[in-house]
Amino acid sequence: xxxxxxxxxxxxxxxxxxxxxxxxxxxxxxxxxxxxxxxxxxxxxxxxxxxxxxxxxxxxxxxxxxxxxxxxxxxxxxxxxxxxxxxxxxxxxxxxxxxxxxxxxxxxxxxxxxxxxxxxxxxxxxxxxxxxxxxxxxxxxxxxxxxxxxxxxxxxxxxxxxxxxxxxxxxxxxxxxxxxxxxxxxxxxxxxxxxxxxxxxxxxxxxxxxxxxxxxxxxxxxxxxxxxxxxxxxxxxxxxxxxxxx
Amino acid sequence: xxxxxxxxxxxxxxxxxxxxxxxxxxxxxxxxxxxxxxxxxxxxxxxxxxxxxxxxxxxxxxxxxxxxxxxxxxxxxxxxxxxxxxxxxxxxxxxxxxxxxxxxxxxxxxxxxxxxxxxxxxxxxxxxxxxxxxxxxxxxxxxxxxxxxxxxxxxxxxxxxxxxxxxxxxxxxxxxxxxxxxxxxxxxxxxxxxxxxxxxxxxxxxxxxxxxxxxxxxxxxxxxxxxxxxxxxxxxxxxxxxxxxxxxxxxxxxxxxxxxxxxxxxxxxxxxxxxxxx
Numbered sequence: 207x208x209x210x211x212x213x214x215x216x217x218x219x220x221x222x223x224x225x226x227x228x229x230x231x232x233x234x235x236x237x238x239x240x241x242x243x244x245x246x247x248x249x250x251x252x253x254x255x256x257x258x259x260x261x262x263x264x265x266x267x268x269x270x271x272x273x274x275x276x277x278x279x280x281x282x283x284x285x286x287x288x289x290x291x292x293x294x295x296x297x298x299x300x301x302x303x304x305x306x307x308x309x310x311x312x313x314x315x316x317x318x319x320x321x322x323x324x325x326x327x328x329x330x331x332x333x334x335x336x337x338x339x340x341x342x343x344x345x346x347x348x349x350x351x352x353x354x355x356x357x358x359x360x361x362x363x364x365x366x367x368x369x370x371x372x373x374x375x376x377x378x379x380x381x382x383x384x385x386x387x388x389x390x391x392x393x394x395x396x397x398x399x400x401x402x403x404x405x406x407x408x409x410x411x412x413x414x415x416x417x418x419x420x421x422x423x424x425x426x427x428x429x430x431x432x433x434x435x436x437x438x439x440x441x442x443x444x445x446x447x448x449x450x451x452x
Numbered sequence: 453x454x455x456x457x458x459x460x461x462x463x464x465x466x467x468x469x470x471x472x473x474x475x476x477x478x479x480x481x482x483x484x485x486x487x488x489x490x491x492x493x494x495x496x497x498x499x500x501x502x503x504x505x506x507x508x509x510x511x512x513x514x515x516x517x518x519x520x521x522x523x524x525x526x527x528x529x530x531x532x533x534x535x536x537x538x539x540x541x542x543x544x545x546x547x548x549x550x551x552x553x554x555x556x557x558x559x560x561x562x563x564x565x566x567x568x569x570x571x572x573x574x575x576x577x578x579x580x581x582x583x584x585x586x587x588x589x590x591x592x593x594x595x596x597x598x599x600x601x602x603x604x605x606x607x608x609x610x611x612x613x614x615x616x617x618x619x620x621x622x623x624x625x626x627x628x629x630x631x632x633x634x635x636x637x638x639x640x641x642x643x644x645x646x647x648x649x650x651x652x653x654x655x656x657x658x659x660x661x662x663x664x665x666x667x668x669x670x671x672x673x674x675x676x677x678x679x680x681x682x683x684x685x686x687x688x689x690x691x692x693x694x695x696x697x698x699x700x701x702x703x704x705x706x707x708x709x710x711x712x713x714x715x716x717x718x719x720x721x722x723x724x725x726x727x728x729x730x
Contacts, residue, residue: 311562311574311577311578312573312576316568352601
């Protein structure tokens with residue numbers, strides 16, 4: 207059976223190659239690693255935690271303005287991994303979708319519906335030849351009124367799924383295997399356990415002894431008041447507890 | 453990403469009024485010839501709803517009027533929207549019917565999309581946004597009631613798009629009569645039987661005191677367990693049974709005189725026509 211030969215454009219725009227692959231989408235996944243960061247998110251019994259690196263390469267950069275954790279609604283936050291500009295665009299769109307849902311239906315958008323919507327939008331880019339897929343991976347953390355803590359991830363291909371624990375970025379595979387060993391079938395981790403596991407996962411996989419200024423932690427718990435980004439002092443508390451354990 | 457550059461998109465819509473001047477001229481020229489343009493059939497209704505201990509009860513009368521004539525003696529004014537949400541409609545019958553059907557369709561799609569049961573707030577939100585878009589041209593006044601995860605709720609939506617959330621509500625031409633009963637006897641957290649009686653009395657007040665309402669009382673009881681539709685729960689305005697007999701026995705009228713006049717008939721013409729069996 208002779209393979210049809212492509213005109214050579216299948217690597218340049220989002221059309222199928224003769225083997226049935228979308229090269230542009232695969233390149234988008236590689237683009238996520240361009241940022242050189244890794245993020246980890248874990249769901250506990252009554253909380254969800256998202257941890258990412260905070261790399262400030264330049265001394266002149268104002269560290270306060272560098273962030274990869276974004277609040278989408280009161281009860282939904284996300285950690286973005288990949289190209290920063292694409293990430294900001296996705297976040298803006300996610301905020302718009304959530305607000306539009308609230309306006310049209312009168313209640314807060316559930317986390318899975320928001321992730322589904324963002325995934326559907328990403329899928330359109332994999333079909334439109336004139337628009338490229340975005341090189342970023344969104345991990346949503348949120349609290350559902352009926353179902354409790356939720357963790358969802360969507361990627362440039364338009365695939366999304368709910369997770370007990372997940373990672374994205376350069377050291378994704380290593381982090382995922384670390385998490386697989388740690389996560390038990392029954393999710394009954396407390397808030398402290400969840401944060402410490404997430405931080406230690408990142409520390410182990412990247413072989414870095416983190417200082418509070420090198421980490422960003424976002425949490426949402428059933429007790430608290432929505433999605434919160436922890437301050438350096440709060441992160442320090444957990445780092446100290448972690449080092450005392452070891 | 454062009455989408456985010458636009459602010460929250462407001463759906464353009466509403467009726468197109470380009471032909472109103474032409475229609476006005478047509479109507480006036482027609483009325484000169486004695487023709488009247490057909491009017492929309494209004495339900496001229498009494499609808500009511502209350503929140504009781506376990507859920508929501510919706511009640512409605514069953515008369516549909518066409519100006520001063522009863523068009524339907526037993527029409528159904530309580531419409532299905534979702535398995536746990538029902539809606540009573542007053543105003544223009546067609547508008548109420550079609551609006552609730554559109555809502556029902558939207559809610560079904562939403563439920564399939566989200567995988568969750570419907571919320572009453574969502575139905576009310578979409579209803580009022582649609583009615584506002586048509587600036588009151590859709591003459592539907594609705595009472596939406598249902599039980600969802602947040603509990604039993606009752607909303608009334610007016611044709612221009614405003615809404616109220618209250619423990620008891622009445623709408624329609626018989627609203628004043630019905631609400632007087634509620635204002636007098638409503639208590640929060642009533643039991644089921646007590647609540648059913650109260651709604652029945654409210655609708656009955658509308659049936660007797662308002663010309664636009666009549667015939668029977670329909671009830672719809674929505675609780676967490678499910679929905680009970682009581683069509684024709686009460687028939688206060690049934691035609692009474694005649695007491696007396698109006699057939700006279702032969703011999704009631706006394707015969708005084710009898711005259712017999714024979715009519716001789718002569719056969720002039722005789723013709724036979726065979727009927728086609730088909």
